[in-house]
Amino acid sequence: MSSGVLVTGLGLVAPHGHDADSVFDAIVQGRSAVHELAMDLAKPAAAATVDIDLSRWFNKLQTAGVDRVSQLAVAAADLAVRDAGGLAHAAPERIGIYVGCGMGGASALEAAYRSSNGRVSPLTIPAFMPNAPAAHVAMRLGVRGPVLTYAVACASSSVAIAEAAKAVRCGEVDIAIAGGTEALIVPGVVLTWQAMQTLASFTPGGDAAARCCRPFSADRSGFVLGEGAAFLVLESAERAAARQAPTRHAELAGWGLSCDATHLTKPDAQGQQRALRAALQLAGLTPSDIGYVNAHGTATKAGDTVECEAIRGVWGEDLSGLRVSSTKALHGHLLGAAGALEAVITIQALKRQQLPPQAHCDTPDPLCDVPLARAGEALVRPLDAALSSSFAFGGTNSSLVFKRV
Missing domain, CATH: 3.40.47.10 (Thiolase/Chalcone synthase)
Known part of the structure; x- marks a missing residue:
């Protein structure tokens, strides 16, 4: 699809x-x-x-x-x-x-x-x-x-x-x-x-x-x-x-939106999973097709833990083939503009075939047990599809899937 x-x-x-x-x-x-x-x-x-x-x-x-x-x-x-x-x-x-x-x-x-x-x-x-x-x-x-x-x-x-x-x-x-x-x-x-x-x-x-x-x-x-x-x-x-467009950066292959409907500021793993799965389904991809996730990852205690729970729940046995990072460590949280900037970074990762490494995480939280991208890490396979997620106060979740062209 x-x-x-x-x-x-x-x-x-x-x-x-x-x-x-x-x-x-x-x-x-x-x-x-x-x-x-x-x-x-x-x-x-x-x-x-x-x-x-x-x-x-x-x-x-x-x-x-x-x-x-x-x-x-x-x-x-x-x-x-x-x-x-x-x-x-x-x-x-x-x-x-x-x-x-x-x-x-x-x-x-x-x-x-x-x-x-x-x-x-x-x-x-x-x-x-x-x-x-x-x-x-x-x-x-x-x-x-x-x-x-x-x-x-x-x-x-x-x-x-x-x-x-x-x-x-x-x-x-x-x-x-x-x-x-x-x-x-x-x-x-x-x-x-x-x-x-x-x-x-x-x-x-x-x-x-x-x-x-x-x-x-x-x-x-x-x-x-x-x-x-x-x-x-x-x-x-x-x-x-x-029109012979001069540039074709990527395909926006899928997107998924959901609402937690549980709490105004506390995230919910089930709600996030619904957005992730919807984006993958629309793109016609399985979790194993995704090589990189640019995570929402705000560095709050609850937020990071819940997001990792959501990622583990969706990827399951395919988790080992995935790499995750939150680039907010380096550019801050742009709030309303965060998803757009991180979409550009995710597209660049596909074009350049490079993983944005997880900065400033020398000792990962055991509750954030997902495979983080590390500086200098080489790709074990071509990066053909990547996903960017944004999870908001109010409970709205949005995930975008991009494919290399």
């Missing part, structure tokens, strides 16, 4: 850079983009931030009322479209935009709350509304088809990609620009995550901040926030062939 949906464009603006190859190189080499935040906080906090000159896409006048989350989205979507060879071959009404964004424009909201003179910009609402990034991408690219936003916490952009693939497959659109964006590194947001006691702890100094996110490790203490945006251009295999 084949979904017939190809990834013909990749674009990202990530903590490691804005070129898919160089970002993947950094991940494979284990280079951390996480650093200590220079903020006035009661407790130290770390995050992975984006360093990019956005003047390529916006002049000073254009940035008025455009939050950073939308600026990053416009940049990443533009890079993806350029990689795909542009949009001149498609009618604007037949192009769709599908964006995941968990929380919207945090910088605009923070500025409004912290206004020193009591004046709030009248552009605050359109700047921080969660659908602003999708709207800005549509305006910049002249897209007049469906322009949709998915706010499903940490699964937002993975869900957006799955929904975009459905639209392509059923013929609702000819081209889908799908991904996610998030830019939450402001004091107010960091404080709220610290209040939940989910962020990684560390003692300031040396490389402690860079190594503080340790998925699957026995001494893990939580995740670190990241920011950025990533987009995929999706189209049918027939259309890509007809």
Whole structure:
């Protein structure tokens, strides 16, 4: 079985850079983009931030009322479209935009709350509304088809990609620009995550901040926030062939969505397994066909353990042939944009035939008994299919299966 949906464009603006190859190189080499935040906080906090000159896409006048989350989205979507060879071959009404964004424009909201003179910009609402990034991408690219936003916490952009693939497959659109964006590194947001006691702890100094996110490790203490945006251009295999698309990065072979329906913040292995199995079934693959899983792996005590239980339950006797890693250890947790960035990394793993190693896990938790990818590990067989998972607060689970082309 084949979904017939190809990834013909990749674009990202990530903590490691804005070129898919160089970002993947950094991940494979284990280079951390996480650093200590220079903020006035009661407790130290770390995050992975984006360093990019956005003047390529916006002049000073254009940035008025455009939050950073939308600026990053416009940049990443533009890079993806350029990689795909542009949009001149498609009618604007037949192009769709599908964006995941968990929380919207945090910088605009923070500025409004912290206004020193009591004046709030009248552009605050359109700047921080969660659908602003999708709207800005549509305006910049002249897209007049469906322009949709998915706010499903940490699964937002993975869900957006799955929904975009459905639209392509059923013929609702000819081209889908799908991904996610998030830019939450402001004091107010960091404080709220610290209040939940989910962020990684560390003692300031040396490389402690860079190594503080340790998925699957026995001494893990939580995740670190990241920011950025990533987009995929999706189209049918027939259309890509007809227009002689310059790039065919991978096939999005299957996707699976489910809901735990058990708890707002506590994950459930059975719910995650339903998404994993649904993605494999749609792709026409068995667990033994999958060589690599880019795990959700946030480095929380409960989250990592439950995810490993779900993986063991689905792969069973085929577990030994699988390798698993969470690249959040190096680029942080992009929340609403996490699934999109990790989808790009998973696609790169297929293209480059390399496994992103599990960083910062010297002593794995015995309860996280899955085969972790290790630095320098050689492939024992060609990597033909890989899977990326995103599991969210609210209980939504999303898994994407990619095949090498």
